[in-house]
Amino acid sequence: MKTEPPTRRRPVGPSQGRLALYFLAPALLALVLLRLLPALMALISSLRHHSLTDGVTRFVGLANYADLWADPQFWQSTRVTLLFSLVINPLQVLLALGLAVLFNRRFAGARFWRSLVFAPIAVPPAVSAVIWGILYRPEGPLNAFLGALGIPAQPFLTSPEQALYALIVLMSWVGVGYWMTFLIAGLQDIPQEVYDAAGMDGANAWQRFVHITLPLLRRPLSFVLVAATVSNFLVFAPVQLLTGGGPDGSTNLMMHDVFRRAYSVGDIHYAQAEVVVLVAVTLAVVAVQYRLMQGKGEE
Amino acid sequence: MAIETHRSPRRRISPARHAPLIAAVVIGLLFTLPLLWVLAGSLRPGDQVLAGLETLSWRSVVPTDATLDNYLTLFQGDFGRAVLNSVVVAAVTVCVGLLLSATAAFGLAVFDFRGRGAVFAVILLSFMIPFDAIAIPLASTFRAWDLQNTYAGLILPGIGNGLAIFLLRQFFLAVPRELVEAARLDGLGWWGIFRRIYLPLSRPALIAAGLTLFTFQWQSYMWPLLIGTEPAKQLGPIALGTLQGQMVVDYGQVFAAAVVLTVIPLVVLLRLQRYFTQSIAGSGLK
Known part of the structure; x- marks a missing residue:
């Protein structure tokens, strides 16, 4: 059973595989039980149906998926999630990029002002939802501020037209600072010499940004875009706490739709089918990320 | 690891030089304002948190009658x-x-x-x-x-x-x-x-x-x-x-x-x- 490592020589000891197993077993057990198994369970459960007429749970193949496919509410939720993604991801990435470039410059107190943008990262999702829920209240401070500018009060979370965008602002308050830190790390990896050389060649600030910063920031940027897409795909706390998916389903993001199906509607097998769809889409996005990263060579 | 680089101490001084600073201050404050407002609100008597908003002023983020009552009641519950x-x-x-x-x-x-x-x-x-x-x-x-x-x-x-x-x-x-x-x-x-x-x-x-x-x-x-x-x-x-x-x-x-x-x-x-x-x-x- 012993295989000789082809390249490196190692000191002889008790089987490396057995030793590795001792060290790896607890974590592997946790990961398999708490991450992989539930995904598998969702998959199996999504192929079953609990009949209310005879109380028997039986295998139904892809029937739940077929139902999902034919369910207008699923498509409504998909449309909301898609619109949300198409607005929030470019918005967060562009703002994060702009702020990263700004805060990467050297000026008085740059680190301090940067940490102010960074601060909302510490706010847990449930807390940011509650804070903004109050900010958005009809008699709340945002409307007071608009009133001071002579702008009529806005309905924010109570309007089907505005609620989704109100959530986008709320999520970006935390998200932008978070993604910014990745991009600042990327910016700091660009050697100053490159800029100095370009400066000597007479490139102006905009040219330096387009021809040096953007290409050299390609990897962190693509990472941030994908990571933001995945995390915004799973937004749940503000929907559950503030809008419950409404008004008129305008904020019925998919994660909330799954939750609603599992607990309010109570059809767990049907909800599991949607979980599987959700995980599959996420994994697909991550797979794209992995390909993008590999394109540039590893390590 | 990026180490702070100390180069070009002799930058040309131009009026545009302070633009990043001003932008950073404004943006930094915008991001912290909700937190400051929450902090201020937590120090106000409970019924006054949303009161007095029709006259927005520096008092909206600086409570003048600070009290820890909210925290005390909170932790009793x-x-x-x-x-x-x-x-x-x-x-x-x-x-x-x-x-x-x-x-x-x-x-x-x-x-x-x-x-x-x-x-x-x-x-x-x-x-x-x-x-x-x-x-x-x-x-x-x-x-x-x-x-x-x-x-x-x-x-x-x-x-x-x-x-x-x-x-x-x-x-x-x-x-x-x-x-x-x-x-x-x-x-x-x-x-x-x-x-x-x-x-x-x-x-x-x-x-x-x-x-x-x-x-x-x-x-x-x-x-x-x-x-x-x-x-x-x-x-x-x-x-x-x-x-x-x-x-x-x-x-x-x-x-x-x-x-x-x-x-x-x-x-x-x-x-x-x-x-x-x-x-x-x-x-x-x-």
Whole structure:
């Protein structure tokens, strides 16, 4: 059973595989039980149906998926999630990029002002939802501020037209600072010499940004875009706490739709089918990320 | 690692030079304003939190009649226990999670064995599957195992963290092989090598991984909503949700709760910001 490592020589000891197993077993057990198994369970459960007429749970193949496919509410939720993604991801990435470039410059107190943008990262999702829920209240401070500018009060979370965008602002308050830190790390990896050389060649600030910063920031940027897409795909706390998916389903993001199906509607097998769809889409996005990263060579 | 570069001290002074500073100040304040407002509100008597908004002024963010009443009332209710629960859950998660992640990372980084690729794939896959998405199936299992409304039920999902393992493995790979071989010759066992060589050398990576584990628990909302609903086992965010969902909302208390739940991770994050940045630079880009 012993295989000789082809390249490196190692000191002889008790089987490396057995030793590795001792060290790896607890974590592997946790990961398999708490991450992989539930995904598998969702998959199996999504192929079953609990009949209310005879109380028997039986295998139904892809029937739940077929139902999902034919369910207008699923498509409504998909449309909301898609619109949300198409607005929030470019918005967060562009703002994060702009702020990263700004805060990467050297000026008085740059680190301090940067940490102010960074601060909302510490706010847990449930807390940011509650804070903004109050900010958005009809008699709340945002409307007071608009009133001071002579702008009529806005309905924010109570309007089907505005609620989704109100959530986008709320999520970006935390998200932008978070993604910014990745991009600042990327910016700091660009050697100053490159800029100095370009400066000597007479490139102006905009040219330096387009021809040096953007290409050299390609990897962190693509990472941030994908990571933001995945995390915004799973937004749940503000929907559950503030809008419950409404008004008129305008904020019925998919994660909330799954939750609603599992607990309010109570059809767990049907909800599991949607979980599987959700995980599959996420994994697909991550797979794209992995390909993008590999394109540039590893390590 | 990016070290502050000290170059070009003789920049041309132009009027545009202060533009970044002004922009940074304005943006920094905009981002902190909601937090300052919440902090100010938490120090006001409960009925005055939303009062007086028709005349916005500096008084909106600076309470002139500051009082700690909201905090006192808050901690006399269920919220104190909820925060304590959150702290306990996060602390246990960090300790147990670090032990699990570090041993696993050591196993991956140091030993050559068949199936290492497969193990690594399991770890990668486990952190690509978003936890919230599988929280609902996992919650059904936990209910079947009678783990709802227990600390174990709240803590367990946090301890298996593929990202923490990945971070530590990257760091362990950089530990020179010669150290291990010298220690082996001196008769040190593998557990000794792990404890006496790898752990002490890996402080920054351990802090970064610990931060990952802590943040996962402190930020979680869906899981405690699914598994910890009984008042004695509620975590901070769930208790906050209950406070703000009541028929008559005491905003002073809601604000005080929001401050407590934010200040704890904020202090941790700001103190360890350096490691946090390193960890994300290492995890995302390399």
